[in-house]
Amino acid sequence: METAEIRRRFLAHFEAAGHTVVPSAPLLFDDPNLLFVNAGMVPFKPYFLGQETPSFDRATSVQKCVRTLDIEEVGKTTRHGTFFQMNGNFSFGDYFKEGAITHAWRLITGSLDDGGLGFDPEKIWVTVLHTDTEAREIWKKVAGLPDERIQNRGLLDNYWHMGVPGPGGPCSEIYVDRGPQYGPDGGPEADEDRFLEIWNLVFMQEEITNVRAKDQFDVVGPLPQQNIDTGMGLERVAYLLQGKENLYEIDEVFPVIAKAEELTGRRYGADHVDDVRFRVIADHVRSGLMLMGDGVTPGNEARGYVLRRLLRRAVRSMRLLGYEDPALPALLPVSLDRMKASYPELEADFARISQVAYAEEEAFRQTLGKGTQIFDQQATAVKQGGGTGLSGEAAFTLHDTYGFPIDLTLEMAEEQGLSVDADGFRALMAEQRARAKADAKSKKGVHADTTAYRAALDAHGPTDWLAYTDLRTESRVLALLNEGAATPAITAGSIGEVVLDRTPFYAESGGQNADAGHLTWSGGRAEVLDVQRPIKGLVVHQVRVLEGELTLDTTLEAQVDSEWRTGARQAHSGTHVVHAALREVLGPTALQSGSYNRPGYLRLDFGWGGALSPEQVRDVEAASNRALRADLPVSASYMTLPEAREAGALALFGETYGEQVRVVEIGGPWSRELCGGTHVEHSSQIGTVVVTSDSSVGAGNRRVEALVGLEGFAYLARERDLVSQLSGLLKVKPDEIPGRVGDLVERLKVSERELEKIKAAELLSGAATIAESGKDVGGTTVVAARLEGVGGGDLRTLALDVRARMGAERPAVVALFGVVDAKPSVVIAVNKPGIDAGLAAGDLVRTAGEKIGGRGGGKADVAQGGGTDAAGVESAIAAVEAAVGGA
Missing domain, CATH: 3.30.980.10 (Threonyl-trna Synthetase; Chain A, domain 2)
Incomplete structure (x- = not known):
């Protein structure tokens, strides 16, 4: 049974049972605590928390989900996947335990002809919370399960909550026995590979607080209404019904592996290392497709960075399998072909999706090219220095600055007989992650406290929002807040938040800034600084009181700045x-x-x-x-x-x-x-x-x-005024300005070239004088000089010219130091007799660099460098002469 068909049957089953079919929310759901939707219940969270009232009593959905904590583990085992789909049915104060168990049992064991999934009832096991005797009895009544196939488990396994104060309750998990070839008998308590969980039924019945751990919290009491939240893993059900070993082999995933096999010439199942790469490719291509379908674009932060990692890991894995041509143009359409049955919008939007993906791959290919050059330079330097390993800092720089993957660094280092300080790399990565988490926490916070806003909404109802029709309203102050807490007044000079019964102010959303304006009342006036909607239905104004004091129940005039x-x-x-x-x-x-x-x-x-x-x-x-x-x-x-x-x-x-x-x-x-x-x-x-x-x-x-x-x-x-000024300065008509400027630029270039020729002639005319200043140092003629205002290519040209004048009869070294804007540079040239005598320009320029606060390098015949301390030039000359004399 294809995955799309399982999905269809699930929704049809619950729709026939009176559930409203709710489309999947985008992966980029509006929740400040989530990067992506990571569970089927996320879109319904406001209903479970009592923040909003649903328009239905029962609902069903197949929710797109992405979990990013296990990206590095993807492919290493067959359990981890980034993108997955969660089938769910939900009840808001309607049916409870017996209804949830009955609906689930009828679907999973119902015949294929009747729209069910056709699982063998004798293969079904369930778990319940050890104190939930009610659920145990319902399973025996509804499904006829014997006691030995209903196992008790503790809070860690069979109690659900969100990790914060709020709703919670026991849950009952449904397992399928895959057979003795997968492990020992004895139910889920004995082996969760053989007994595979496919569905979790959560019975929300309690309010909890003081959450210390998954199994450590305090129960406040029963919820005002009992709710049901369930989650069935679509991919797990698919590989069971398709007779496959894992989620990578189902119809929505494996075709990408098959295409990768075709492109690389490797075979899935032949080698564990290759299998990991094939699974990474299949998972990341599909996950990337779904993220781009919901509007994520590759970037260096947050969601964009996750997508970038996924796409680049897929491309990198293809490279490690031996395929170096662009891979996504061949792989992404395969994933689209399998996913469009459930998500037809992907096909309609594939032109945009593919454009984004292929551009990212091309950018990564260029990154690999640059990173390879940097790696080669660092590897060469390590070998020349007699080392055998690349430092963790070097590997981290390749990764962090050039986007070069660590496993590619490891692979290339191994090819060159080098090791990599992987522990040092991981330590630096851990420091970076810690900084990123601290930064994200400081910016985002965790579960922002909306208690005061909720109290205002509960007490007074939603704000009468009139921004589409009015610029002025007569309003009444319903609530005042200071740093999230209720306050009786906001005094002159202070900043606080105001909730009005009605407002004409636009609250920031959809990329549009909030309105500016003023609140005025008898004896007082406040400037509106910002307008937000911290919770649905409530408009909150941040104000600075300019005059008087603003108190509760004040009647005032809210006036939007009309020009704004x-x-x-x-x-x-x-x-x-x-x-x-x-x-x-x-x-x-x-x-x-x-x-x-x-x-x-x-x-x-x-x-x-x-x-x-x-x-x-x-x-x-x-x-x-x-x-x-x-x-x-x-x-x-x-x-x-x-x-x-x-x-x-x-x-x-x-x-x-x-x-x-x-x-x-x-x-x-x-x-x-x-x-x-x-x-x-x-x-x-x-x-x-x-x-x-x-x-x-x-x-x-x-x-x-x-x-x-x-x-x-x-x-x-301003553009017109600029053109007018240029026209006057150049004494031409406006439309003649480009031609006139072009002529001036060309004349300037000619003049600069002529000036360079004159400057070069002047430099070379002094070469003879410089050459004559040489002195004998241990049998070698050394010419050393400090030249003010000479640098770069001019210094090198002059050094080479002086060396040529020294002839080839005896060893000679030319060391010229240029100083421009108080910054020294050095060029050292050695003739052939000098090289034969054991002198090397590269060694001498490093000696000089130490004295001028810099460094340099080059070959035996010519080398150059730079520094920061022009006062050290004389010491550098002495050091070069000493090095020549000691050679």
Whole structure:
């Protein structure tokens, strides 16, 4: 049975039992404590925590999940996978233990003809919490399981909670006996390889607090309502029903391994080391596909870094299997072909996905090229110094600075007969991770306390939010907060947070800055600094009280700065216009991946493989301004998410949308996007769009920045003034400026070349004088001099010329020190008789470098270096002469 069919049967089973089918949330779910969705219940967490009320009593879903803690373990065992799918059914105060057990038993043991999964009832074992006699009795009643196939386990195995105060409860896990060839008899307690867990039924019935460990917490009491949360591992069920050994061999994963076999000529199952690489490739290609499908782009931080690691580990594993051509163009379409049955949106968006992936692989291939050069240099230096191993610091630099994988460093070092200080490398990596975790914790916090906000919402209900229609409201103060705690007043000069019964202020979201403005009341005034939604339904204003004192129940006037709002509307609508113009000029794959706008300014990130040409930038700007001149109508309407998708509305990847979404149109289908921002009423009100830059923000991702409205006109006015000034200085018409500047640049280049010739002639004319200054040092003629204002190539040219004048009758050494801007440099040249006598320029330049606070290197005949201490030049000359005399 194919994985997609198992998925279909699961959803159909629960839909027939009255459950609402909820689509999978994006992997980039809006949870400050998660990098990605890592469990099926995550999208339902606000319901279980009582933060929101669901519109259904029972639901079912197949949730996309990614877990990143085990990336390094992927492939080493067959249990670890990065991307997986979790089937789940959920009850919110509806059915409880008996309902959950009944639904599960009917599905897993139901006949294939009746829509079930067809597992043999005699192969099913379950576990329950040792104190949960109720669950044990239900299993005996519903499934007829004997006592010996219902095993008791402790809190560590059979109690669920989120690790923080909140809901919890016992759980019951369902296992399938795979047979004696997989291990000893005796149920899950004896062997969890033979007895494989496929489903966990969680009975949320208690509120817990003071959580110290998974099995250490205090129970407050029963929850107001009992809930059900279950999770069935889709991949595990798939390999059991497909008769496979592990998740890497199922129909959604193994075809990538088969393609890798074809490309590399290696065979899966022949060698453990190769098998690990094949599994890494299969897992990471599929995981990367799903992450890119949900809008993640490769980068150096957070989610982008995870994706970059996955793609690069896959490419690297192909290299280690002997395949050095671009691999993702061959592998990614195979994974798409297997996943599109369950996620058809992947095929519709594959042009963008593949563009991002292939650009990342090309960037990595270039990284490998650079890293290989650096590695070769370091390996050579180690060997020349008589060493046998690469330091941990060197390996870490290759990894951290050049993106060079440690296992590739290990492989190449082994090829050259060198070891690597892997322990030192791991220590440096651990330090880096610790710094990163500390930084992330300081920025993000853990389970931010929303107690005060929740209390305000519970006491007064949601804020009447009027930002789409009003700039001014008469409002009442419902709550005041200071550093997250309720306070009776905010005094003059202080900053605090204010909750109003109604507000016209836009709260920051969707890339749009919050509104600016003021609150005024009898005897007082406050400046609005920021507006946020810390929890759904509640708008909170951060204010600085300028006059008077703000207290609870005060009636006041909330006034948005109208100029600010006008600029914000222009910028947000301008963002939509530029996005549509990009797709018009570049094609439909140029899709937005992020944005930010404030009055007068916008930036938009989008998927694209390379820099835009000047012509493309002009075309995007022209398409944007044509839309403004056309005075296109701007409208907003509400519909369900499926209806919006059917209408062709574009959604910003990574955003979380409710059942009803707001669709903003500019010119009908020309620009149709899901958006919660404030907008102009006609495109002409944007004023103008001036594209000011195009830049890279990572492989496969670009950023355009633009100015709109008065800021755009001001930018153009500055450009006009600049052209006017240049026209006056050059005494030409504006359109003649480029030609005139080109002529001046060419004349300057000619003059510089002539100046270089004169300078070189002057230098060489002094070569004879310098050559005559030589003195005998132990049978070798040494010419040493300090030359002010001479450096770089000039110093080298002069040294070689002086050496040529010394002839080849006797050994000679030329050591010239140049000083430019108080920074010394040195070039040492040795003639052939000197080399035959055992002198080497490379050794002498290192001797000189020690005295001028630097270093250098080169060959026996010529070497050069630099330093930081010009006062040491005389000492360096003496050191060189001493070294020559002692040779």
